[in-house]
């Protein structure tokens with residue numbers, strides 16, 4: 133049994149605690165921590181775990197063999213570095229950190245420790261729909277990819293969600309999964325700001341259209357609209373030389389009633405990506421005894437943050453910003 137300590141007991145933290153407790157084989161949550169003691173205590177009831185309000189004390193707990201970081205992205209760097217120093221394996225929710233500079237500290241620490249310890253929670257690589265698109269692309273039957281049209285819509289977000297978060301909290305999923313899909317690297321970024329919805333506030337430009345260009349010239353548009361109101365709606369279509377591949381939508385019945393034909397749209401990520409979270413966490417637990425990380429690594433977290441930095445810069449400048457990875461991929465991650 134892998135004994136896990138969970139840092140951060142908000143919406144996603146509790147979702148992962150339930151998953152680790154009720155679904156995942158081979159793991160148990162023995163400790164939880166949250167800066168809000170009440171949140172930690174509530175979450176501890178799910179798994180009968182010890183409660184901490186200090187994440188560093190949880191990491192130092194001798195019974196904790198591996199750490200789940202589910203605090204907000206801006207708070208990830210310190211526990212990541214502490215867990216590496218303690219030699220403990222980590223599953224860190226996205227983003228690895230909110231800037232490339234912080235991600236690089238984590239990469240450097242992991243390389244210096246000489247042990248593969250960090251998995252970044254880019255669960256879309258484990259999602260059946262994205263995997264089907266990747267399989268079709270890799271088959272070579274449709275020629276080279278030319279354009280991608282994507283949407284990332286949330287029904288609503290909290291009032292503390294601001295313009296840069298549309299990149300490092302939301303579009304970070306597309307940043308990771310899309311270059312993985314088309315097996316390419318990003319070259320430049322631009323952000324177009326349409327008219328703002330009446331459901332937004334002064335600190336948030338919503339919606340936004342993010343444009344990415346890859347080194348091979350693939351052009352990607354991602355509509356990020358986090359107060360769309362109607363549902364949690366993730367779409368991805370890849371237009372290739374010999375065909376277009378659209379990711380399947382979640383399957384729900386079509387209902388005919390009162391002269392209307394309707395179906396269901398998910399309303400949150402916990403339902404939309406439930407299976408992907410289950411598969412990614414089971415994979416992390418299954419590989420706990422091995423010297424490798426089979427999912428997205430700290431390097432993947434860093435690469436995504438380099439592109440995120442460029443998009444945040446483009447939000448402010450309104451210009452096309454270059455995406456430059458200052459550091460060569462260390463042999464450690466090859």
Ligand SMILES: NC(=O)c1ccc[n+]([C@@H]2O[C@H](COP(=O)([O-])OP(=O)(O)OC[C@H]3O[C@@H](n4cnc5c(N)ncnc54)[C@H](O)[C@@H]3O)[C@@H](O)[C@H]2O)c1
Nearest residue numbers: 140141142143144145165166167202203204205207225226
């Ligand atoms: N992969 C996904 O689809 C997905 C979905 C939702 C959230 N997330 C990620 O999960 C993380 C948490 O998101 P959330 O939606 O649960 O946020 P949240 O705001 O609901 O919860 C965060 C919790 O962390 C606590 N916290 C803050 N600083 C802390 C610290 N230093 N130590 C311990 N606890 C601390 C807060 O008190 C709060 O309870 C973020 O990184 C987010 O991006 C990922």
Ligand SMILES: O[C@H]1[C@H](O)[C@@H](O)[C@H](O)[C@@H](O)[C@H]1O
Nearest residue numbers: 285286301302303305358401
């Ligand atoms: O933290 C969440 C999560 O990553 C969701 O998958 C994404 O759709 C939201 O925009 C984000 O706020």
